[in-house]
Amino acid sequence: MSNLLELRNVSKVYQRGLISPHANIALRDMSLTLREDEPTIMTVAGESGSGKTTLAMLLLGFITPTTGEIIYRGKNIVSLTGKDRLAYRREVQAVFQDPFAVFNPFYTVDHLLTVPIKRFKLAKSKADARNRMEEALTAVGLRPEDILGRFPHQLSGGQRQRINVARALLLKPRLLIADEPVSMVDASLRANILETLRNLQRDHGVSIIYITHDLTTAYHIAKSIIVLYRGAVMEAGDVDRVIKSPQHPYTQLLVDSIPWPNLDQRWGEHPIIAREAGRADGGCPFRSRCPMAMDVCATRPPLFQVKPNQAAACYLHAEQPEIIAERLSELLPA
């Protein structure tokens, strides 16, 4: 079975200045494999400075490994030329943290989407280009008629980030590097973006490397996880296994910092209702009233945090406390 991507003992060392002998090892001896026939979502998690962005830059070919090899569909990306290099640049796309940075304020969204179509000669005509843009926007849950023709300042952060995903999707990528794609998006919109990424994997066969410092969102969408600390892999494996029973002390520390519902907490006379929240079998207790009701809410447990001051908040929708309060008042007897 062929591999889509393989990292073989990849290390990246940054030199600190020309004269200084000090070197900064940003990534150490990292190996991973993504199979071509099994599109998946793999998380790379770690705190600030652990080497996540360095990994993204390496995968995108912006920087080269100091040692080791990055093999994309059987070829070392460092030595790709001609057609192979063009195919790699088209098939490996990225969505970055800042949904604002890639937009030029003087151009409409159409421009952002037209550039890759022209660069990679994707469309046969203007009408074909328009169809492709509309298709990509629809695939990420946006209505083309609401989006096309607008300037960046007329869009929300969540819309911009989904347009970034649509731009990547236009190129029919096989691999998407998503570097902290929800960390600058409002909590209330995180679920939308994560759901969009999951649809990309499920419906469009795109493998995703989801880079984050946030284990909760990692648990939310990924199948497997690699935990990085100071450039080295601390633990790797199935996301359920790693988060539910972390073996390495550093992973345990990261897991312990997740705001987990306190199951012993009581809401007045009533046990905390969020206890079973988000379980695949039971579903989220707020789901029927949630304006953002989506599959993601019903599949993973740690979405709810319950605070001692009787405010309960859904992690993903934490910026909508009033909705949550309303839902809670319905669910809990007075």
Ligand SMILES: Nc1ncnc2c1ncn2[C@@H]1O[C@H](COP(=O)(O)OP(=O)(O)OP(=O)(O)O)[C@@H](O)[C@H]1O
């Ligand atoms: N161009 C560079 N030159 C020298 N050192 C660098 C360079 N880029 C990153 N580093 C160092 O490499 C290490 C890893 O950095 P990297 O940006 O990959 O971490 P990160 O996990 O993405 O952090 P963050 O979450 O804060 O973005 C850090 O110690 C950083 O200071």
